[in-house]
Amino acid sequence: CIGEVAAASGPSAASEASGAAAEGRAAQDAAEDGQTPAKRPKVDAPGEDSAAKEKMRTQAPVQLLASTRRITEFSSARQPSSGDRIVYVSGSFDMFHVGHAQFLKDARALGSFLFVGIHDDSEVGTAKGAGFPVMTLNERVLNVCACKWVDEVIIGAPKVVTEDLIKSWNIHVVVRGSGHTRDEGDRRSCEDYAVPKTLGIYRELPSQWPRLCRDTVVQRIIAEREVYLQRNRDRASREDAYYTRKDQLNSPLEV
Structure with missing residues (x-):
């Protein structure tokens, strides 16, 4: 009988046997009343619960969903006027740091309105390699919007600064940072600024943080x-x- 087996197996077996007997009686009573017997709640084995929590914490996807309202909360909402001198810069702005902020401040000083073009994820991945950018386009956009010297952001801006882009946004100055330690392997990007160079509106700003970039942060x-x-x-x-x-x-x- 159940009592004999439980006594022979120790306290743990006794508890399990008693539970099984109670469950059997509950099922029998429910069957007599024409009801479906209720199932006992599953009890996780020791360590299973903490393992499940750890898996949820480390493997749960984290995705920033940017809405127009959220972007507006981060941006200045200022519009350029006919008297503004519009400055344009572009880049990935991945892992936003003080070097980025200083560059944007210096670029803004060359005019009165600063447009910042941010390249999309595929563009950055093609230029920088697998695993980049570290931050998504939405995350990078909000970081740049929050910078006090930025007036407006162009989301998914082309890497090549075209004449159409310059005319569409009435840009007066196109600025590129220089003097970084990574510049030696980035010569091809100079070709992206061929049009503003031809138009005579291209400027370079030497970096005040030449050894600080996304790679050093990583x-x-x-x-x-x-x-x-x-x-x-x-x-x-x-x-x-x-x-x-x-x-x-x-x-x-x-x-």
């Missing part, structure tokens, strides 16, 4: 990877403890 992250991982592990354990306490407080009282 290298810093990699160098501090273990510190970052440990910080996340500590945070994960605190989150797990919080949700465990929350579940215990919200669980129904046993009768």
